[in-house]
Amino acid sequence: DQQVKQNSPSLSVQEGRISILNCDYTNSMFDYFLWYKKYPAEGPTFLISISSIKDKNEDGRFTVFLNKSAKHLSLHIVPSQPGDSAVYFCAASARVSGGGADGLTFGKGTHLIIQP
Amino acid sequence: DAGITQSPRHKVTETGTPVTLRCHQTENHRYMYWYRQDPGHGLRLIHYSYGVKDTDKGEVSDGYSVSRSKTEDFLLTLESATSSQTSVYFCATSLGGDQPQHFGDGTRLSIL
Numbered sequence: 560d561q562q563v564k565q566n567s568p569s570l571s572v573q574e575g576r577i578s579i580l581n582c583d584y585t586n587s588m589f590d591y592f593l594w595y596k597k598y599p600a601e602g603p604t605f606l607i608s609i610s611s612i613k614d615k616n617e618d619g620r621f622t623v624f625l626n627k628s629a630k631h632l633s634l635h636i637v638p639s640q641p642g643d644s645a646v647y648f649c650a651a652s653a654r655v656s657g658g659g660a661d662g663l664t665f666g667k668g669t670h671l672i673i674q675p
Numbered sequence: 676d677a678g679i680t681q682s683p684r685h686k687v688t689e690t691g692t693p694v695t696l697r698c699h700q701t702e703n704h705r706y707m708y709w710y711r712q713d714p715g716h717g718l719r720l721i722h723y724s725y726g727v728k729d730t731d732k733g734e735v736s737d738g739y740s741v742s743r744s745k746t747e748d749f750l751l752t753l754e755s756a757t758s759s760q761t762s763v764y765f766c767a768t769s770l771g772g773d774q775p776q777h778f779g780d781g782t783r784l785s786i787l
Contacts, residue, residue: 563717593775602679602765602778603718610773648717662708662733663776665717 562586563651565666573674578636580669582649585630589651593663594623594634597646606647607634636671644673678702679779681766687785694753696782698766700746706769707749708776709733709741711762718765724749725771756786 564583572578580594590611595603609616609623609632616623622635636643650663678701688694698707706725710718710733720733722741730741738760740752753760763783767776 595778600780602767602780605775605777608773608775650718662720662723663710663718664734665710665719667715667717 560585561666562589563649563664563666565647565649565669567669568667569670569672571672571674572639574641575638578634578639578643578671578673580634580636580647580649580671582632582634582666583630584632584651586651586653586664587630588653589664591652591654592623592625592632593650593652594621595648595650596643597648597668603648639671639673641673641675644671646670679766679768679777681764681779681782683782684780685783687787688756689787690757691755694756694784694786696751696764696766696784698749698751698768698779700749700766700768702768702777703746704768704770705746706771706776707743708767708769709739709749709751710765710767711735712765712781713762721751721764758786760784761786 593608594606597603607618607621607623609625625632646668648668649666680699682697708723709721712718719735724730724743742750763781765781766779769776
């Protein structure tokens with residue numbers, strides 16, 4: 560049973576426009592959420608995170624929104640650039656109940672393609 | 676990233692042979708993790724460590740063991756490799772708390 564779901568395997572966006580990547584989760588114990596970006600043959604790179612006590616976190620062109628009642632989060636990238644083309648993973652952990660070890664549960668990823 | 680080195684980067688071996696993957700970090704992070712990535716599954720947690728000689732199982736731990744005798748090294752062992760363990764393996768480290776996990780570049784393991 561998938562606890563973190565990314566329902567769009569791929570997304571194509573024009574350069575300069577906004578990219579919106581979505582993620583849903585089912586485990587109500589999750590209290591910390593992260594987005595990672597991954598290029599082929601490399602490890603995932605951390606982008607941005609959000610704690611369940613917040614509903615928004617911003618870092619430069621990247622903003623993550625959390626809607627706890629809907630168990631939904633989204634990553635906004637504005638403006639989108641060619642270098643943003645990659646696979647994006649949503650991840651979650653239950654930090655409080657997990658005792659701080661923070662094993663992450665990942666979605667399957669969304670392949671973002673930025674069109675020139 | 677975060678001074679994480681995985682070795683080897685690529686390995687091809689036969690069913691039934693033992694395999695050990697190594698993760699080495701230079702950041703003195705307390706927590707270390709092993710994940711595997713397979714098509715259609717994202718990354719899944721195999722085992723993790725919360726200190727020297729302190730380890731625990733993750734979601735897909737069957738067929739794997741780990742050891743951590745030093746802060747900087749976390750070893751993943753497949754005692755008798757099977758074809759279902761063909762995958763890309765990622766190591767990650769973290770300071771814990773509000774800090775995210777940082778990943779190595781992976782080991783591509785093929786078991787024939």
